[in-house]
Amino acid sequence: MLNSITLYAVDDDPMMLDVVRGIAEEIVNVESFDSAESCQERVAESRPDLLLLDIGLPGMDGYTYCRQLKDDPATQAIPVIFVSGRDTIEDRLAGYDAGGEDFIVKPFDPQELLRKIRVASQIRADKKNLVEQMESTEQLANLALASMDEGGLVLQFMSKLIGWETDSEIAEGLLDLMRRYGLTGAVQTRIGTRHYTLSAEGANLPLEVSIINHVRSMERIFEFRNRAVYAYDRVTIMVNNMPLNDPDLCGRIRDNLAIASQGTDSRLEAMETSEARNRSQKGLMNALVSLKATLENFKETHRVHRLRSTNVAFDIEQDLSSSFVHLGLTTGQERYLENMIHTRITELTDIVNTGDELELILSQLLDELAALGNI
Numbered sequence: 113m114l115n116s117i118t119l120y121a122v123d124d125d126p127m128m129l130d131v132v133r134g135i136a137e138e139i140v141n142v143e144s145f146d147s148a149e150s151c152q153e154r155v156a157e158s159r160p161d162l163l164l165l166d167i168g169l170p171g172m173d174g175y176t177y178c179r180q181l182k183d184d185p186a187t188q189a190i191p192v193i194f195v196s197g198r199d200t201i202e203d204r205l206a207g208y209d210a211g212g213e214d215f216i217v218k219p220f221d222p223q224e225l226l227r228k229i230r231v232a233s234q235i236r237a238d239k240k241n242l243v244e245q246m247e248s249t250e251q252l253a254n255l256a257l258a259s260m261d262e263g264g265l266v267l268q269f270m271s272k273l274i275g276w277e278t279d280s281e282i283a284e285g286l287l288d289l290m291r292r293y294g295l296t297g298a299v300q301t302r303i304g305t306r307h308y309t310l311s312a313e314g315a316n317l318p319l320e321v322s323i324i325n326h327v328r329s330m331e332r333i334f335e336f337r338n339r340a341v342y343a344y345d346r347v348t349i350m351v352n353n354m355p356l357n358d359p360d361l362c363g364r365i366r367d368n369l370a371i372a373s374q375g376t377d378s379r380l381e382a383m384e385t386s387e388a389r390n391r392s393q394k395g396l397m398n399a400l401v402s403l404k405a406t407l408e409n410f411k412e413t414h415r416v417h418r419l420r421s422t423n424v425a426f427d428i429e430q431d432l433s434s435s436f437v438h439l440g441l442t443t444g445q446e447r448y449l450e451n452m453i454h455t456r457i458t459e460l461t462d463i464v465n466t467g468d469e470l471e472l473i474l475s476q477l478l479d480e481l482a483a484l485g486n487i
Contacts, residue, residue, distance in 0.1 A: 120160040148177035182211030342373040346380035
């Protein structure tokens with residue numbers, strides 16, 4: 113429950129702390145601090161569940177304090193939401209490098225802050241299970257790396273790739289491949305409008321998502337400092353620690369990650385096509401059900417109309433015959449009127465009977481569509 117969670121808010125602006133308390137105390141317990149140092153003393157006594165950390169603090173800045181927290185096993189699991197008056201990719205990368213989970217820009221909307229607190233709370237809840245899974249996977253990865261070269265690792269990845277059926281399986285496989293190469297970073301898979309971002313810190317961390325969404329619009333493969341980005345249509349791999357001190361190893365890793373990225377992009381494209389085909393087939397089946405119901409309604413309506421028209425025609429002929437007694441018509445005039453009415457009734461019957469032909473056409477169309485849906 114959120115009301116059992118404690119948030120430490122660190123900002124040297126008293127007004128900002130008042131604003132944060134006024135918003136966040138609706139869902140969490142809030143303690144406020146005007147410097148990283150004062151918060152540091154409190155964390156030594158009692159660890160918070162979340163930390164809302166201003167970047168531009170007097171004394172120790174927010175980035176430095178976050179790095180200290182993430183370097184300490186006792187506090188590294190505390191999610192950190194950075195607060196800044198600037199919103200540039202450099203600021204977000206700095207927050208990402210320091211270990212932060214999210215980033216919010218002043219002035220912020222109250223609902224945005226509440227949403228980010230909820231997201232960070234979920235991140236905190238997911239981290240314990242993720243760490244356990246990573247430890248188990250890392251042991252297997254170390255064993256595999258000891259008996260396999262870099263090329264063998266990417267071949268093993270490609271052989272498993274074809275069997276993975278979900279975004280999360282593919283993202284986890286890519287992250288595992290990076291880990292076997294001794295790399296850290298994040299991956300993002302994209303199928304249609306569905307995006308899935310994963311790193312060793314968790315899934316869909318807002319700060320990582322915002323950074324990858326920025327770098328994926330740049331070149332397909334590029335490097336800056338010791339980072340490397342492989343940005344294909346449906347997958348992006350971002351590496352934070354390319355081994356630049358070993359050019360040969362770095363070159364082999366570049367080639368292998370490019371192969372893995374291209375293979376993953378093709379696999380995701382196939383999954384996207386399959387999902388689109390399944391959606392189309394489902395839409396066709398829904399249309400068949402609707403058409404069948406429409407045809408049944410048409411049959412019933414047509415039956416009622418035919419019965420009514422038959423009754424009306426019979427009543428017209430009966431009324432006409434009865435009226436001859438009172439009209440004083442000659443025999444020729446009576447026959448003329450009878451023939452005229454009979455002709456018009458026959459035409460009306462023919463019109464009603466065209467519904468039988470339409471019913472037959474619709475039934476044939478329904479059968480053909482049903483056969484097509486079973487292909």
